[in-house]
Amino acid sequence: MKNKWLVGARLKTLPAAIVPVLVGTAGANRDLLNKSINLNLFVYALLVALFLQVGVNYANDYSDGIKGTDKNRVGPTRLVASGLADAKSVKRAALICFLLAAIFGTLISVATSYWFLLVGALSILAAWGYTGGKKPYGYFGLGELFVFIFFGVVATTGSYLIQTMSLSWFSIFISFPVGFLACALLAINNLRDLNTDAKSGKKTLAVRLGENRAKDFYLYLLGFAHFTAALIAPITLILGIRTMQMIKDLRSKDYQTKLIALLADTARLQMLFGVIISVTIFLAK
8 A cells, every 4th residue: 555645745746846947957058058057956946846746735635625625536545535644744744845845945045046035935825825725726716827837937947047047038938838738737637626626616727617618728738838849849749649649538528537547648748848848958058
């Protein structure tokens, strides 16, 4: 039997944390010209992103668990709703992850600029505010927007910025496919949970759009990711073969039985995009 804390960490979502750091650092390596990237800063940024992602997952488990949203949840096991762990322990795990993210974020700030403390604080607040607090933005259909901002633009450009201490249009543009894929991961997750979220009053974007438009939204995100990624690394077009199969699964009559697999496929696609884009940028230096 798997360790309950590894189950609650939802390891399949980790590409959302890894990819922006890889892509942002690759972009920095390209623009540093005769200099090399700082490996310590790269590792710190990666740890910040990973602890934030796992912290978000625990916080989501805790908040949805105490609100009863996860009572009839399909998909991955939830610690609080399933009774595998009590709410206080899961909340503590989330806070520990956020603390660790803050520690490594502070190390980045000491080595670069203390302005990154503000960015880190806002990122932690956004992570908790997804389903935590009295008015969680995830319950009002704003989850995808915040994911695009923080797991797309902020994480990618931030990883670039700590290496170069400057921004460029290139660093902003390479964050777009990263953001679209992170949004796609959340969109397919919320599509899977659409019925149970609607019953519990959790008005995610999928609930607000309705089943058919939520499916279309997910496909648009994949399309935008492919388009923007191809402008950076044309070789990513080969991933269209994998995406076409995912589209076929989503358009099938029994698509609801394939949503859990599609979530895993989206995470793998995100990782493949990230690796290919990063390697392409590195080799272009």
